Amino acid sequence: xxTYKTGRLTEPIDIILPTHGKLExxxxxxxxxxxxxxxxxxxxxxxxxxxxxxxxxxxxTPQWFKTMQIEHGNITYIHSDTPFKxxxxxxxxxxxxxxxxxxxxxxxxxxxxxxxxxxxxQMMANKPKVGIIGLKCLKLGWDNKRIEGDNVKTDGLIESAxxxxxxxxxxxxxxxxxxxxxxxxxxCFSLQWAFALLRRExxxxxxxEDMWESFVGWDDIDNTLYLRYKGWEAWxxxxxxxxxxxxxxxxxxxxxxxxxxxxxxxxxxKRWGYWDKFRQRNxxxxxxxxxxxxxxxxNADELPLNVTDETTNFGSIILNKSxxxxxxxxxxxxxxxxxxxxxxxxxxxxxxxxxTCLLANVVKASGGHLHCxxxxxxxxxxxxxxxxxxxxxxxxxxxNMRGLGLWEYITPMVIDSKTACETFKDNSxxxxxxDGDHRYQQFKEDLTIWIPxxxxxxxxxxHDCDAYYSKVSPELKEHLDKHLDIDFTGVHHAGVMKGLxxxxxxxxxxxxxxxxxxxxx
Amino acid sequence: MLEKNSVxxxxxxxxxxxxxxxxxxxxxxxxxxHLDLTIPCIELLYENTKAPFHLIVIDDSQDVTxxxxxxxxxxxxxxxxxxxDEPFKxxxxxxxxxxxxxxxxxxxxxxxxxxxxxxxxxxxxQxxxxxxxxxxxxxxSIFPHNGLIESAxxxxxxxxxxxxxxxxxxxxxxxxxxPPSLQWAFALLRKExxxxxxxENVYHGFVGWDDIDNTMVLKKKxxxxxxxxxxxxxxxxxxxxxxxxxxxxxxxxxxxxxxxKRWGLWDLYVQSNxxxxxxxxxxxxxxxxxxxxxxxxxxxxxxxIKLLEEVNANKVI
Numbered sequence: 001x002x003t004y005k006t007g008r009l010t011e012p013i014d015i016i017l018p019t020h021g022k023l024e025x026x027x028x029x030x031x032x033x034x035x036x037x038x039x040x041x042x043x044x045x046x047x048x049x050x051x052x053x054x055x056x057x058x059x060x061t062p063q064w065f066k067t068m069q070i071e072h073g074n075i076t077y078i079h080s081d082t083p084f085k086x087x088x089x090x091x092x093x094x095x096x097x098x099x100x101x102x103x104x105x106x107x108x109x110x111x112x113x114x115x116x117x118x119x120x121x122q123m124m125a126n127k128p129k130v131g132i133i134g135l136k137c138l139k140l141g142w143d144n145k146r147i148e149g150d151n152v153k154t155d156g157l158i159e160s161a162x163x164x165x166x167x168x169x170x171x172x173x174x175x176x177x178x179x180x181x182x183x184x185x186x187x188c189f190s191l192q193w194a195f196a197l198l199r200r201e202x203x204x205x206x207x208x209e210d211m212w213e214s215f216v217g218w219d220d221i222d223n224t225l226y227l228r229y230k231g232w233e234a235w236x237x238x239x240x241x242x243x244x245x246x247x248x249x250x251x252x253x254x255x256x257x258x259x260x261x262x263x264x265x266x267x268x269x270k271r272w273g274y275w276d277k278f279r280q281r282n283x284x285x286x287x288x289x290x291x292x293x294x295x296x297x298x299n300a301d302e303l304p305l306n307v308t309d310e311t312t313n314f315g316s317i318i319l320n321k322s323x324x325x326x327x328x329x330x331x332x333x334x335x336x337x338x339x340x341x342x343x344x345x346x347x348x349x350x351x352x353x354x355x356t357c358l359l360a361n362v363v364k365a366s367g368g369h370l371h372c373x374x375x376x377x378x379x380x381x382x383x384x385x386x387x388x389x390x391x392x393x394x395x396x397x398x399x400n401m402r403g404l405g406l407w408e409y410i411t412p413m414v415i416d417s418k419t420a421c422e423t424f425k426d427n428s429x430x431x432x433x434x435d436g437d438h439r440y441q442q443f444k445e446d447l448t449i450w451i452p453x454x455x456x457x458x459x460x461x462x463h464d465c466d467a468y469y470s471k472v473s474p475e476l477k478e479h480l481d482k483h484l485d486i487d488f489t490g491v492h493h494a495g496v497m498k499g500l501x502x503x504x505x506x507x508x509x510x511x512x513x514x515x516x517x518x519x520x521x
Numbered sequence: 522m523l524e525k526n527s528v529x530x531x532x533x534x535x536x537x538x539x540x541x542x543x544x545x546x547x548x549x550x551x552x553x554x555h556l557d558l559t560i561p562c563i564e565l566l567y568e569n570t571k572a573p574f575h576l577i578v579i580d581d582s583q584d585v586t587x588x589x590x591x592x593x594x595x596x597x598x599x600x601x602x603x604x605x606d607e608p609f610k611x612x613x614x615x616x617x618x619x620x621x622x623x624x625x626x627x628x629x630x631x632x633x634x635x636x637x638x639x640x641x642x643x644x645x646x647q648x649x650x651x652x653x654x655x656x657x658x659x660x661x662s663i664f665p666h667n668g669l670i671e672s673a674x675x676x677x678x679x680x681x682x683x684x685x686x687x688x689x690x691x692x693x694x695x696x697x698x699x700p701p702s703l704q705w706a707f708a709l710l711r712k713e714x715x716x717x718x719x720x721e722n723v724y725h726g727f728v729g730w731d732d733i734d735n736t737m738v739l740k741k742k743x744x745x746x747x748x749x750x751x752x753x754x755x756x757x758x759x760x761x762x763x764x765x766x767x768x769x770x771x772x773x774x775x776x777x778x779x780x781x782k783r784w785g786l787w788d789l790y791v792q793s794n795x796x797x798x799x800x801x802x803x804x805x806x807x808x809x810x811x812x813x814x815x816x817x818x819x820x821x822x823x824x825x826i827k828l829l830e831e832v833n834a835n836k837v838i
Binding site: 113114115136138156178179180181183184238239241386479483486488489492 | 544545597624625626638639661663668690691692693695696713750751753
């Protein structure tokens with residue numbers, strides 16, 4: 001598990017704050033929240049195109065920031081009398097005035113929550129391939145716009161926890177879920193830029209200012225995809241939160257804005273391979289750029305997300321990958337030691353094929369053949385038995401092996417361990433990986449019947465030996481002895497530990513920092 | 522140590538079940554009538570828990586709760602239902618019965634007034650696995666009526682326990698911390714830490730304080746108490762056995778006194794509540810006067826009673 005510490009300063013960040021009038025309504029509360037709730041040292045870069053005629057001719061944005069500069073000493077204020085043409089122009093300008101490695105984008109319509117920056121900054125420091133991290137946005141100001149009779153309150157619910165594609169339409173993930181949900185991190189298809197953290201190296205030179213109609217959407221989602229196209233990763237981090245008054249700064253619902261929005265949509269669809277889908281569903285929608293002058297970049301759906309089992313569901317905050325990495329290395333190293341042309345490798349307990357693919361890759365690289373023994377029904381009396389009634393585990397195994405191109409290196413044996421064992425001659429197996437039934441009687445029987453099949457110099461090994469049975473405390477031993485008939489107590493595999501002790505005494509090894517045990521025959 | 526090798530073996534994308542990396546746990550649910558609370562509690566446990574679990578229900582209901590669980594058990598779920606007609610005397614009695622029925626090493630306590638949120642147990646299980654000294658992990662409890670935090674651990678304001686985060690937006694306190702104490706309405710325990718440590722005879726049952734005390738006991742025994750804000754549930758406080766009748770309030774006060782005295786907080790309490798102390802003295806003295814009078818005047822009035830009469834005459838209180 002990766003852990004992040006609150007209250008720990010990492011390194012100063014730049015914060016780009018675009019402003020466009022609405023000083024009292026948006027900018028002041030936004031800046032106050034930034035100073036109250038940011039834990040890292042920061043340099044605030046305000047990019048403003050407010051004009052005196054805004055706010056009924058009373059806009060005081062430049063004057064207010066002049067005072068703030070004196071008070072805080074960490075503000076750069078950039079002003080343009082000419083309205084900015086696009087969000088990317090603002091970002092590019094802001095980037096020129098800072099030099100921090102990480103740059104946050106915070107619209108003045110955002111009110112950051114306590115510690116919003118802590119985890120995101122540490123995540124970016126830890127993961128050098130991450131180019132952008134989107135933070136959790138909560139709805140604000142929506143309840144004021146409700147039509148009469150609509151009593152459903154949504155302020156405080158999630159507005160966006162990353163962006164995914166639904167066919168050709170980008171959708172905000174987590175929309176309208178309670179605010180405490182999705183407090184995790186995961187790689188994302190795309191992200192909003194209203195409230196995000198960027199890696200300077202990833203974005204400088206990659207933000208096109210002229211492609212989009214200004215301030216009508218799509219450009220930020222495109223920016224994220226473009227970073228991914230350039231090889232950077234995009235992550236959502238739900239441990240940084242802010243309230244977001246959407247469309248409050250420059251939003252418009254005019255017909256003109258709507259047409260501009262559709263033009264931007266067309267550019268986006270054409271750049272990322274969604275145009276055909278869109279046309280199929282909307283045959284009568286106008287095409288604004290019919291002459292092929294929008295350059296196709298790639299099919300965005302095919303961009304790698306770098307999603308793994310760990311990141312898909314819970315992100316880097318949660319799952320402990322380190323143990324499995326060490327076990328992967330241990331298992332591969334053991335198998336590589338004996339794998340050669342004509343070597344016989346056997347795995348007892350293949351299930352989805354997690355360890356199978358490690359061993360099959362060894363066979364692929366060094367020679368031999370892997371026999372995978374499993375009835376794929378789960379072990380009696382364990383939860384795997386129920387899993388097997390709910391889905392076709394063997395089907396998944398086959399799909400995994402075929403998908404990984406490893407099918408030719410393995411032979412599945414869909415029978416129980418004892419029957420499979422009888423098909424092998426004594427002194428015929430070079431490598432055996434035992435990860436089948438973990439209950440004491442069953443495990444011990446497996447171990448006993450397979451040992452004679454091993455060649456001299458071969459390696460017998462297995463999974464889930466948490467510690468040497470002989471070396472645990474008497475209290476724990478008593479506890480383990482009470483749970484020999486179950487697969488796993490939640491911490492220990494009592495059957496494996498005691499079975500190994502009774503068969504080998506202490507004459508076997510457990511690889512450091514893993515639960516992989518082995519013995520050379 | 523084994524040497525690393527150069528074989529590239531990382532699977533591109535394996536299809537696995539989410540449960541494959543999580544240890545099985547026991548979940549103790551406490552029920553006392555209120556099937557209206559129990560049914561959503563159980564349904565959400567099955568819907569929102571990724572770890573495989575053995576459900577242990579400890580029940581003293583007089584309603585149709587046993588029938589509900591009998592039916593549920595027939596569906597093939599791993600359930601142990603323990604019922605007794607005689608009402609339980611306290612929470613620790615229930616926990617001790619539940620612990621005796623556990624199969625695994627981690628045990629969640631979930632009152633039937635709790636509705637767990639998705640993936641509530643995942644981070645806590647990871648944290649438990651990281652540090653074998655952790656005895657208990659408390660989760661974030663949220664008020665269902667307004668969606669604000671009910672408890673994100675317990676701190677002490679002088680002598681007084683207070684719920685951390687109370688009334689704050691629910692997305693806050695999404696971190697792991699080590700607070701002074703925790704509620705047990707929704708928590709994850711390490712079985713090894715709690716077995717033998719839950720005294721059933723110290724407190725009046727079901728009027729508060731015993732769970733906070735339990736956490737302190739574990740800490741005194743060397744276990745860590747952790748708050749994990751990445752697991753959450755809605756908690757309808759006092760819904761199961763809560764009451765505000767005078768005898769309950771009196772018992773709550775008595776529990777408080779026991780708690781303060783056990784944990785060295787009594788002096789602070791006395792300093793903070795001078796009037797309460799005078800009221801207590803007067804009540805004691807009145808009781809003595811009554812006892813002496815009932816003794817037909819055989820005993821002598823102590824000096825204290827004279828003082829009491831003076832105080833009463835001056836109407837200080």
